[in-house]
Amino acid sequence: xxxxTSCSPFTPSNNTVQRMMLYVIAALIPAxxxxxxxxxxxxxxxLFLASCxxxxxxxxxxxxxxxxxxxxxxxxxxxxxAFLIAMAIPSIAPWWVVVTGTLFSxxxxxxAYGGLxxxxxxxxxxxxxxxxxxxxxxxxxxxxxxxxxDLNSALTVIFLEPTSIDGLSSATTLDYTKTQLHLGQSIxxxxxxxxxxxxxxxxxxxxxxxxxxxxxxxxxxxxxxWAIPTAVILGxxxxxxxxYSMDSSIYPSPLFHLASGATLxxxxxxxxxxxxxxxxxxxxxxxxxxxxxxxxxxxxWGGYPDAVAFAVLLANLTAPTIDYYLKGKKTIAPLAxxxxxxxxSNLEVGALASPDPVRD
Amino acid sequence: MFxxxxxxxxxxxxxxxxxxxxxxxxxxxxxxxxxxxxxxxxLTSDRYTKACVKVGDYVKKGQVIAIADSLLSTxxxxxxxxxxxxxxxxxxxxxxxxxxxxxxxxxxxxDSALEAEPCLDYRQQSRDFLRKKIHQAxxxxxxxxxxxxxxxxxxSPAIHTLIINAAECEPYISCDESLAIASAKEIIQGSLxxxxxxxxxxxxxxxxxxxxDAYLALLFAAKExxxxxxxxxxxxxxxxEKQLIQVLSGEQIPPQKLVFEYGYICQxxxxxxxxxxxxxxxxxxxxxxITVTGAGIKQAQNIQxxxxxPIKDLVQFCQGYTEHAQQLIMGGPMMGIALASxxxxxxxxxxxxxxxxIKASAIQPCIRCGDCAKVCPSELLxxxxxxxxxxxxxxNCTDYNLADCIECGCCDVVCPSKIPLVQSFRIAKSEISQQxxxxxxxxxxxxxxxxxxxxxxxxxxxxAVLLEKRKATIEKMKAAAAxxxxx
Ligand code: SF4
Ligand code: SF4
Numbered sequence: 026x027x028x029x030t031s032c033s034p035f036t037p038s039n040n041t042v043q044r045m046m047l048y049v050i051a052a053l054i055p056a057x058x059x060x061x062x063x064x065x066x067x068x069x070x071x072l073f074l075a076s077c078x079x080x081x082x083x084x085x086x087x088x089x090x091x092x093x094x095x096x097x098x099x100x101x102x103x104x105x106x107a108f109l110i111a112m113a114i115p116s117i118a119p120w121w122v123v124v125t126g127t128l129f130s131x132x133x134x135x136x137a138y139g140g141l142x143x144x145x146x147x148x149x150x151x152x153x154x155x156x157x158x159x160x161x162x163x164x165x166x167x168x169x170x171x172x173x174x175d176l177n178s179a180l181t182v183i184f185l186e187p188t189s190i191d192g193l194s195s196a197t198t199l200d201y202t203k204t205q206l207h208l209g210q211s212i213x214x215x216x217x218x219x220x221x222x223x224x225x226x227x228x229x230x231x232x233x234x235x236x237x238x239x240x241x242x243x244x245x246x247x248x249x250x251w252a253i254p255t256a257v258i259l260g261x262x263x264x265x266x267x268x269y270s271m272d273s274s275i276y277p278s279p280l281f282h283l284a285s286g287a288t289l290x291x292x293x294x295x296x297x298x299x300x301x302x303x304x305x306x307x308x309x310x311x312x313x314x315x316x317x318x319x320x321x322x323x324x325x326w327g328g329y330p331d332a333v334a335f336a337v338l339l340a341n342l343t344a345p346t347i348d349y350y351l352k353g354k355k356t357i358a359p360l361a362x363x364x365x366x367x368x369x370s371n372l373e374v375g376a377l378a379s380p381d382p383v384r385d
Numbered sequence: 386m387f388x389x390x391x392x393x394x395x396x397x398x399x400x401x402x403x404x405x406x407x408x409x410x411x412x413x414x415x416x417x418x419x420x421x422x423x424x425x426x427x428l429t430s431d432r433y434t435k436a437c438v439k440v441g442d443y444v445k446k447g448q449v450i451a452i453a454d455s456l457l458s459t460x461x462x463x464x465x466x467x468x469x470x471x472x473x474x475x476x477x478x479x480x481x482x483x484x485x486x487x488x489x490x491x492x493x494x495x496d497s498a499l500e501a502e503p504c505l506d507y508r509q510q511s512r513d514f515l516r517k518k519i520h521q522a523x524x525x526x527x528x529x530x531x532x533x534x535x536x537x538x539x540x541s542p543a544i545h546t547l548i549i550n551a552a553e554c555e556p557y558i559s560c561d562e563s564l565a566i567a568s569a570k571e572i573i574q575g576s577l578x579x580x581x582x583x584x585x586x587x588x589x590x591x592x593x594x595x596x597x598d599a600y601l602a603l604l605f606a607a608k609e610x611x612x613x614x615x616x617x618x619x620x621x622x623x624x625x626e627k628q629l630i631q632v633l634s635g636e637q638i639p640p641q642k643l644v645f646e647y648g649y650i651c652q653x654x655x656x657x658x659x660x661x662x663x664x665x666x667x668x669x670x671x672x673x674x675i676t677v678t679g680a681g682i683k684q685a686q687n688i689q690x691x692x693x694x695p696i697k698d699l700v701q702f703c704q705g706y707t708e709h710a711q712q713l714i715m716g717g718p719m720m721g722i723a724l725a726s727x728x729x730x731x732x733x734x735x736x737x738x739x740x741x742x743i744k745a746s747a748i749q750p751c752i753r754c755g756d757c758a759k760v761c762p763s764e765l766l767x768x769x770x771x772x773x774x775x776x777x778x779x780x781n782c783t784d785y786n787l788a789d790c791i792e793c794g795c796c797d798v799v800c801p802s803k804i805p806l807v808q809s810f811r812i813a814k815s816e817i818s819q820q821x822x823x824x825x826x827x828x829x830x831x832x833x834x835x836x837x838x839x840x841x842x843x844x845x846x847x848x849a850v851l852l853e854k855r856k857a858t859i860e861k862m863k864a865a866a867a868x869x870x871x872x
Contacts, residue, residue, distance in 0.1 A: 026697070026706070028713040029743070030482055030723040032808040034794030035714055036404065036556070037744040042752060042801045096747040142750030142802070250755075299754040304768075 042141075046101030048248045049294065052239035053108055056290070059235040063228040064116045065174035070183050071111040074120055075127045079107035082131040090136065102141050106130050109149035109294065113287060113334075114156060117168045117193060119186045122160055126152040146341045147301045150334040157334070169195035170220065170228035198226045199285050199330040202277060211274040224278075225285035233289040240293025249297040252309035257292035258283065260317015268325070282321065286331040291316065295337055302340075303347040311347050316340045398628040398637075400762040401620040402795050404719075406595060408559040413567055413674055415689045416702035421470075422490040422693035423730035424461050425477040426451055429531055432458040436488055442469045446498035447669050450488055459523045459533045464671035464691035467492040476729050478715055480722040487730075490693065501667035512582050515664060519582075522663030523670045523733075528624075528653035529716055531734035534660065537650065538582050544650050547585040548633065549576050551592040551599065551654040552617055552624035555717030558737040560674040561654050563687040565592070565599035569606035572654055575661030576612055579652055588612045590654065591629055595619040621719065622793040626651045628762050640763070640789040655736070675731060677703050681710030681740030690731050696738060697727040706740065714739040719794040749802040757796035757806060763789045767796035767806050774813035779820060782813050790814075 060068040083103035087094045110126050130152030138144040157164045168174070172193060174182065181187060196204075198220055205215045224230050243249045265279035282288060287295075296302065296316050303312045316336045323332030426434050434451035444450055444463045451461040470491040474484045507515060520535035528550060549572075553561045565572060572590075580588040590607070592600050594616040603614045617623050617632045627638045630649050638644050644651065655673060662668045671692055678685035683704035690699060696713070700706060714721040715735050731738075757767035765786055773781040790810050797807045 026710070026713075026727050028711070028723065028725055028727070030480070030725050031712070031743075032480075032805060032811070033714075033716075033718075033720050033722065033792075034797050034807065035712070035718040035721065035723070035739070035741060036794070036798050037746075038798045040756075040799055040801045041746065041803065042749050045752075045754070045801055093747070097749070100749060140750065142752050300752050302753075304753060304755045305758070 042100045042102070045248055046105050048246055049243065050101060050105055050108060052243045052248075053112070053294065055235035055238045056112065056232055057108075059228075059232045060112065060116070063170050063173070063232070064168050065172075066176045066179035067116040067168060067174045067183060068112070070120075070179055071114070071116055071118070071123050072108060074123050074183075075107035075111035076104055078124050078127040079103040079131055082128055083136075086132065086136040086140070090140070092140070097141070100141065103131055103135075106135070106149045106152070109290075110152050112290070113149065113153050114164060115167045117166065117174075117182050118160075118163045120183050122156060122163050125159075126156040129155045142300055144300060145345070147295060147298050147337055150295060150337045150341075153334040154338060157329075165200070166194045167197050169193060170226060171195075195220055197229070197285070197330065198281075199324065203324075203330050206275060212277055213274065224280050229286065230284040233284050236289040236293055240289065243293065243297075249293065250306070250309055252306050253297045253302060253313040254292040256310045256313025257296050257317040257320075258289075260314040260319075261288060261321045262317075264318055264321045264325075276325070282324070286320075286324070287333045288320065291320065291333040291337060295333065296340070301337075301344060303344040303351070305348075305351060308344075308347050308351050311351070312340055312344055315343065397618055397620065398623070398625075398631045398762050399764055400760045400795060401622060401628070402760050402799060403619070404556045404621050404798075406619070407556045407678070408562070408595075409678065409685050410559045410562050410566070410596075410598070411686045413563050413687045413689050414702075416694075416699065418465060418492055418494060418496060419691065419694045419698045420492060421695065422464055422467075422492060422691060423475055423695060424450060424488040424490070424693050425475070425485055425730070425732065426461075426487065427477055427479070427483075427485045428458055428525075429734075434458050434461055436472055436486075438469050438488065440469055440471055443467070444469060444490065446496055447501070447671065448499055449669075450490070453520070456536060457533060459520065459525055459535075460669075461488075462523055462669040462671050463490055464693050465490070465492045466495050466497045476726050478722070478724060478729050478732050478735065482725040503667040504664055507578055507664050508581060512584075515578065515582050519660055519663055521669070522659070524656065524659045524663055525670075525733050526653055527655035527659060527673060527733065527736065529720070529734050529736055531732070534652070534656055537652070538579065542646065543648060544583045544585045544645065545587060545648040546634070546650075547576070547580050547583055547588045548629060548649060548651045549579075549588065549590040549612075549654050549657055550624055550626075550629060550651050551590055551596075551603070552629060553596075554593060554619070554621045554624040555719050555721075555737075556621075557678050557739055558676050558717050559678075560676045560687050560736050562596050562599045563676075564655055564658060564674050565596075566602050568658055569599075569602040571661045572603065572657045573606045573610060573612060574665060575657035575659070576652075577610060578660050578664050579657060580612075583650060585650070589633060590614045591617050591633060593617055593619040593623065621795065622762055622791070625762060625791050625793060627791075640786045670733065673731075673733065673735070675699070675735055676737040677740075678737065679709075679714075679740040680742060681706055681712075683707055690735075692731055692733055694731045695727070696724070696729055696731065699731070699738065700727060700740075709742040710740045711743045712741055714741065719798070720792060746803045748804055751800075751802055751804060754801060756799045756801065760795040760799050762793060762795065763791060765790055767810075770813075771804065771806050771809055774809045777816075779813065779817050782817065787813060787817070 080103060083098055084094055087097050107127050110130060111123055114123060130148040134146055134148035134151035135144050201218060202215055220226055222230050240254055244251055261282050262279045265282045268276040269278050296313055319336035319339055320332045323329060323335055426436060433454055435454045436451050438444060438450045445466045446463055448463050449460045450463050453460050468491050469488060471489045472486060475487040477483055477485045516535045516538055524534040525531040526534060551561055551565055576588055590603055590612060600616060607614055615633060622628055623632060626644050630644055631637050638647055659670045672689055673692060674687055675690045676687050677699050686703060688699055713724045713727060715724050715738060716722060717737055718739055751768055761767055770782060770785050770787055792807050794807050800806060
């Protein structure tokens with residue numbers, strides 16, 4: 026009987042890119058549920074729009090670049106990008122916002138750089154920043170946490186863009202805190218406002234909790250590594266604790282930073298994208314801490330209320346440099362090098378070296 | 386003394402993966418005599434043997450049919466009696482699917498053997514004599530690499546620890562485990578002989594903790610000796626030389642160093658058994674235990690196979706193939722080689738035949754997840770090495786210790802993008818060694834040329850000096866003549 030030949034190992038394993046991406050998407054489910062609980066059908070429509078756009082754009086790109094469409098499409102990376110964008114933008118943003126954002130992510134941030142594995146920047150975050158710069162108005166009107174949209178009104182809001190609905194939008198706590206601090210208010214009085222829940226926004230604190238749950242699931246499944254999320258959280262908590270302990274009337278508490286904005290989404294789902302992060306535990310720690318502290322700095326002293334996207338992109342930019350300096354070369358002890366130089370062709374040594382040490 | 390406490394000791398090696406064992410330990414069964422035995426003259430890479438029989442010769446079991454043509458090769462013995470029917474090209478067990486010269490032995494069914502030359506009091510014999518005996522018995526490392534055992538035991542520099550490797554860390558393979566259960570006493574004897582040859586002060590038999598029966602059998606057999614039986618964790622590749630030494634002693638052999646430089650030698654447990662047979666019974670290596678297993682075979686079992694038996698005969702003995710038989714692997718699933726046909730014969734290195742369905746998956750780009758680096762037992766950066774080997778940056782490959790890759794396949798198995806990492810490392814390695822050979826040759830040629838030039842120069846110089854001398858003499862003579870004239 027004849028058999029085809031190939032190269033070892035022959036051990037099949039079920040660890041695939043597809044599996045990883047699907048686990049990450051599955052880990053987003055608690056957050057999606059929470060978003061739905063607060064916002065209603067608007068979030069589902071955004072998810073749907075983003076997914077369709079992403080799959081279409083991905084197929085087109087793969088086809089145009091003469092890659093096999095199906096396996097790459099099935100890896101789920103495009104879908105994950107779409108989900109992250111849809112969950113990051115305001116849920117009442119008009120349909121063309123999410124569509125352009127997703128298109129930009131897939132076409133420019135991903136495929137123009139060579140597709141999965143070659144993109145230096147996190148595609149979802151590039152898309153987000155592109156939207157924030159192009160449509161600052163639509164990107165900063167957030168759905169009020171007190172309003173649940175049913176399917177009809179969600180469709181109306183997203184597709185027909187009515188000029189105003191009462192109580193539709195409200196400021197986020199990050200935004201509100203920032204403007205009120207400029208007006209000289211103290212944190213204590215700011216936090217009396219109705220949009221505040223226990224720690225931060227009435228909705229965001231629960232959404233961040235949901236991200237945390239999903240993230241812990243990923244950690245347990247060993248899809249992500251502990252170092253990046255830990256370092257991101259530390260990167261925020263450390264400066265926040267210092268400033269908070271110096272003057273708690275003008276600096277919000279570290280917990281507020283964790284529970285507001287997209288902090289924990291960034292820590293567990295965005296910063297952990299292996300393609301754009303630096304590698305190795307040390308690299309992870311530095312990279313994560315950089316993201317965390319950048320988020321804190323931009324929030325506290327920068328022009329934008331939330332800073333996750335900018336922080337991640339800046340850190341993406343430094344990842345290769347971190348890698349370069351950290352990893353360098355796994356050095357060979359100079360002695361060993363000397364030895365091989367002197368004895369490299371020494372027959373006795375070469376002869377005794379069993380060519381295949383694992384098998385005796 | 387302080388150093389001793391400060392040295393970082395790890396009881397295990399870094400990386401590695403836990404694999405499903407799939408091991409079925411069975412009694413060792415003996416199939417009927419095959420009609421035909423096939424012996425390739427090619428051993429491994431650059432080791433050959435020379436046939437010393439002619440077509441038509443009658444040979445007995447245990448008779449040498451091919452002799453070693455260098456220190457690094459070993460003789461081949463007939464595994465049964467019969468007539469040499471031809472010496473012709475047949476497919477051999479090599480990853481490239483090569484056909485090469487093979488001695489074909491038509492068995493006569495009598496299985497009559499040469500008289501054995503036992504040597505009961507091996508302690509009275511010189512170590513050189515014992516080494517010679519092992520060499521003449523054709524013994525090679527039976528763990529899969531088939532390195533000549535006598536060569537490995539040549540004993541310089543001094544060896545302090547002999548490690549008998551019974552870890553058998555690859556999935557599916559259980560031949561060593563079965564052998565240990567069946568012949569623990571003989572294995573201990575063989576290990577003592579090897580220890581005696583090496584004059585090693587310590588002998589440890591290392592066995593994975595997932596093999597309690599074999600462990601107990603060995604422990605019982607070694608009761609009255611100094612041999613230690615040591616359990617090691619069942620993490621692949623705990624049976625790798627450097628990994629095993631690290632597990633047993635905590636000593637980490639640095640990259641690009643060889644273990645014997647540090648006073649260790651590893652021998653496979655089946656080799657121990659073969660040494661026992663060769664020295665104490667005087668029987669050369671003509672048989673070995675082989676695991677035939679996988680979803681593609683009806684009845685998986687361990688077989689006492691004559692070396693030279695065509696694989697198809699063993700398959701038949703196992704009731705034939707199932708519908709899952711899509712690939713034939715010699716060795717384990719992690720490091721074995723895929724064979725093109727079951728006409729190929731069992732060689733000394735064959736410890737396992739694995740017949741499995743093919744599960745192919747599409748290769749995707751690297752997503753830099755770093756899993757490969759986490760599992761690499763040699764602490765390499767497979768992802769980095771992959772880039773360098775793909776872009777043919779051989780210098781960088783060497784700087785990143787590619788030579789230290791033991792091709793264990795861990796990185797390949799965990800890679801979510803299914804990148805054939807090991808394959809690219811193999812290509813890079815052979816490319817580098819080829820370049821090294823070329824460079825050496827070029828250096829040699831250059832040296833020769835320089836020598837030539839120097840010789841030319843020297844001759845010319847000598848000529849010039851001679852000329853000068855002659856001139857001077859002539860001048861002198863002239864002067865003398867002139868002087869004479871004047872006088
Ligand atoms: S095959 Fe080589 S690079 Fe890959 S894990 Fe094994 S030793 Fe490391
Ligand atoms: S395991 Fe595969 S995908 Fe992950 S870093 Fe290594 S080569 Fe890249």
